[in-house]
Amino acid sequence: MTEIVVYELDRPAAAPGGAQRRVRRVHVAPAAPGSHTVAGPRTLCGKDTFAMETTGRRPSEHPGEPWYPTEHASVACPDCDAVMEV
Template sequence: MSEIVVYELDKPVATRSSAGSVSGGERRVRRVHAAPAAPGSRTVAGPRTLCGKDTFAMETARWEPSEQPGAPWYPAEHASVVCPECAAVIET
């Protein structure tokens, strides 16, 4: 697979510590997409996902399916939020 897995993240949610201070929020994965690699790179996503979304604000996953024989193209813990359009392109 020459695609790179990228995460579309929710907006940060502020969290309060036990001391009552507000800290930077955790960002949850909203959707998992696949994007072609940028020209000349194997680790940087191109400008658009396979479904056409802009990758600028997305986070690149540290997931490489080639390291996991027989594994799906996305991390198993995010199976419920895989982009169906990206999945359809990869499956064809």
């Protein structure tokens, strides 16, 4: 199975003055059927990926490293993390 890291971003209203939206939580989702670049409809923890931003990072391409980008370790989803460790 191919997984894709996705970002759950703050709502647009939370970014004052048009500032870049902050990453609220980092999730991982299986790739959509027939694709290696598009996230499927749900993350591994069950959240809808519709409004999430795809990062292009695929954990299976980085063996031995955390599935999430290190700069976002503090906001990695613990439920997705538990599934990835299995």
